[in-house]
Amino acid sequence: MQDNQDYDVVVVGARCGGAPSAMLLARQGHRVLLLDRAPFPSDTLSTLYIQQPGVALLDEWGLLAKVRDSGCPTIDEVVYRLGDVSVSGCATPVRGIRGAYAPLRIILDQILVDGAIAAGVEFADRTRVTALRRDGAGRVTGVVCRTGPDGPEVTVRCALLVGADGMRSTVADLVGAPKVVEHPKLTCAYYALWEGVPSAFEMYEGDTGWIAAVPTNDATLVAAYHPQDRFDEVRHRAREAYLTAVRDNALGLHERLRAGRQSGALHGTGDQQNYFRQAGGPGWALVGDAGHHKDSLTARGIGDAFLQARLLAEHAGPHLGDGADPAALDAAVAGYGAARDAALTEAYQGTIMLAQVAAREQRRALLRVISQDAALTQQYFDTVAGLRRPAELYTPALLSKLQAT
Ligand SMILES: Cc1cc2nc3c(=O)[nH]c(=O)nc-3n(C[C@H](O)[C@H](O)[C@H](O)COP(=O)(O)OP(=O)(O)OC[C@H]3O[C@@H](n4cnc5c(N)ncnc54)[C@H](O)[C@@H]3O)c2cc1C
Numbered sequence: 360m361q362d363n364q365d366y367d368v369v370v371v372g373a374r375c376g377g378a379p380s381a382m383l384l385a386r387q388g389h390r391v392l393l394l395d396r397a398p399f400p401s402d403t404l405s406t407l408y409i410q411q412p413g414v415a416l417l418d419e420w421g422l423l424a425k426v427r428d429s430g431c432p433t434i435d436e437v438v439y440r441l442g443d444v445s446v447s448g449c450a451t452p453v454r455g456i457r458g459a460y461a462p463l464r465i466i467l468d469q470i471l472v473d474g475a476i477a478a479g480v481e482f483a484d485r486t487r488v489t490a491l492r493r494d495g496a497g498r499v500t501g502v503v504c505r506t507g508p509d510g511p512e513v514t515v516r517c518a519l520l521v522g523a524d525g526m527r528s529t530v531a532d533l534v535g536a537p538k539v540v541e542h543p544k545l546t547c548a549y550y551a552l553w554e555g556v557p558s559a560f561e562m563y564e565g566d567t568g569w570i571a572a573v574p575t576n577d578a579t580l581v582a583a584y585h586p587q588d589r590f591d592e593v594r595h596r597a598r599e600a601y602l603t604a605v606r607d608n609a610l611g612l613h614e615r616l617r618a619g620r621q622s623g624a625l626h627g628t629g630d631q632q633n634y635f636r637q638a639g640g641p642g643w644a645l646v647g648d649a650g651h652h653k654d655s656l657t658a659r660g661i662g663d664a665f666l667q668a669r670l671l672a673e674h675a676g677p678h679l680g681d682g683a684d685p686a687a688l689d690a691a692v693a694g695y696g697a698a699r700d701a702a703l704t705e706a707y708q709g710t711i712m713l714a715q716v717a718a719r720e721q722r723r724a725l726l727r728v729i730s731q732d733a734a735l736t737q738q739y740f741d742t743v744a745g746l747r748r749p750a751e752l753y754t755p756a757l758l759s760k761l762q763a764t
Pocket residue numbers: 371372373374375376377394395396397403404405406407408409410486487488489523524525526528529530548628631646647648649655657658659660661662663664
């Protein structure tokens with residue numbers, strides 16, 4: 360990366376949104392620079408679970424084998440429990456793959472970056488973007504960045520700037536991308552890794568919150584989600600509140616924790632925003648959390664970031680390269696935005712519903728009806744995984760059963 364160097368695409372942020380975007384565009388033959396202010400490999404906040412559509416994309420890109428080779432277990436047993444009702448099963452296989460995966464992020468994110476580098480992407484970690492370059496008409500034409508605390512300021516030029524720099528996106532701020540849909544924060548999440556705690560993927564909803572157990576590389580991640588209105592109280596006694604929530608909402612899992620050992624720090628956040636930002640504009644696009652974020656309770660962020668990467672490459676890729684027409688690129692980016700919204704809006708609305716305590720009794724009634732019917736149970740798992748649209752689950756037959764409860 361040199362001052363005034365030209366690229367077709369500069370991608371800011373090198374995790375689930377950025378690295379696949381860079382990889383797919385480079386595979387189309389474009390000159391791509393991928394920047395991240397973090398050192399790699401490195402960890403980031405996550406409860407790790409990749410639903411089946413995301414797993415299928417990893418396989419499509421030739422990266423799933425590396426996840427498996429890391430020792431990450433296949434998760435093909437899923438248990439949902441809400442009070443006295445529970446269902447267990449697994450989503451329908453995709454591309455012949457049965458099960459989900461939950462690799463540690465320090466492993467997954469490096470696999471994604473390695474995939475980008477193998478595709479010909481130039482990668483610079485510890486490199487922070489601080490400003491934009493625009494032409495006289497306001498079109499984004501490049502960025503200013505700095506490697507390390509003392510590196511020189513470097514300007515790089517590009518036809519398309521991709522902001523994949525997360526929920527607090529610098530690129531979104533610099534381009535002034537407005538939030539076009541927004542809801543209040545709904546939960547706060549705390550999690551830790553445990554050794555000696557065997558589990559399936561387990562999700563419990565009880566009177567005081569949600570608990571998840573997620574098998575990962577050589578450990579089980581156990582998460583507790585509290586309602587957002589408890590965040591100020593919970594944050595000051597996070598570990599006690601975490602263990603109390605597991606005990607009160609998932610007693611059997613709590614007993615397994617007592618027989619195991621916490622193997623890392625407790626991590627948590629109360630800042631899980633819910634929004635769609637405008638997805639693009641003249642010379643720029645947003646991918647992953649930068650453009651769209653939702654509560655992590657439904658574990659969709661990773662797969663949705665992968666999907667956005669693929670949509671952006673499909674739409675914008677053919678309009679990049681020597682002799683490309685900026686107006687055609689802008690139209691393609693607008694098409695990407697429309698495709699993103701069409702693909703993700705229903706799941707967003709589902710997450711907003713799921714993360715609200717007020718709708719718990721409706722969920723209990725739904726789970727009770729589903730637990731009594733094998734076909735509905737399968738459809739439920741496919742819907743939760745994102746293989747079916749929610750509207751397909753709510754058939755007239757299901758609705759009449761719900762009315763009868
Ligand atoms: C507690 C929690 C649990 C979650 N659990 C799950 C789960 O189980 N399953 C799931 O699918 N999703 C989960 N998610 C969501 C998921 O982690 C995210 O949706 C996904 O990682 C988004 O990836 P991203 O690449 O868009 O952004 P990020 O992972 O935020 O990456 C952005 C990158 O941009 C870099 N960056 C930022 N600013 C700059 C700058 N100015 N210059 C250069 N680089 C910059 C950062 O260093 C970072 O590496 C969870 C999220 C949270 C908070």
